[in-house]
Amino acid sequence: MIHSGINKLASRNELSEFLASVERRAYKQGLFAVHDEQVALDIVQDAMLKLAEKYGDKPLAELPMLFQRILQNTIRDFYRRQKVRSMWTTLMSSLIPQHDDSDYDPLDTLQDASNHSQPPRPDASLEQTQLLELVETELGKLPARQREAFLLRYWENMDTAETAAAMGCSEGSVKTHCFRATNTLAAALRAHGVTKS
């Protein structure tokens, strides 16, 4: 959420409170973008560190915008690195002969159903859980810019100008991205019978 505030510099406590207030949504944004919990955590950690190191002395009111800008840039950096890595992997795998299965251990990926250290599933209704999964899946499938615009505009409650500034694009582009994202998500919900008024 946008902090409307006085134009004073952020103290350690205020920065801590700000980070605590955005960390969950930031993690979810990262997760929708990269589909990997560990990478999403790394992205949030990087974004928090960059914000504190470079802009830790900025006024509290500027932090939400700065953090979102850093977060989106960090996600984009991940995409770029992934692109370069996949290019090299493709290149190397075409040069190196395929290895045998000797280093594959099925125990590495075996799921342990009796392991109760995992958090229990929420006791929400099945319908809501399914809807949640549906929305998360559809958000994950959206083009990156549409997802970014939708989440900043509607989940982070930024206005169009703020979203445009955080994304580094025009307000018109934000409106277009939001419109398309909303249509896609609404169509997915309609397809699953969500039509309550």
Add this chain to the structure above:
Amino acid sequence: MNTENYINTIKELLEKSSSQIAPHTLESLRSARINALEHQRTQHSVPVLSWLGHQSKQHESFRSSKSLNWLIAALLAACLIIVASYWHAHVTEHEISEVDLAILTDDLPIHAFLD
């Protein structure tokens, strides 16, 4: 159901989703936050002429120290220009006197005629 309602439904679901993050993930986020806070920047940016920093502390405001820095930078630039112009004039004068001397002694080198 209009678009606004769909957006609100999605927002509610996303809020629900963010409240159901696993405890070990929340712990990682907390550690990340604490790590970031340990690196919080607390000082203003260092002035360009930071080697004169102790002088800026004597001034009451950042604005006045900034003005002082600009003044010192301008003085340095002016000094450099004066030294450079003096050096240039000195070298030119020295070259002219050499040529004059060569003309008087009929010892003018051949390249002087070629110029």
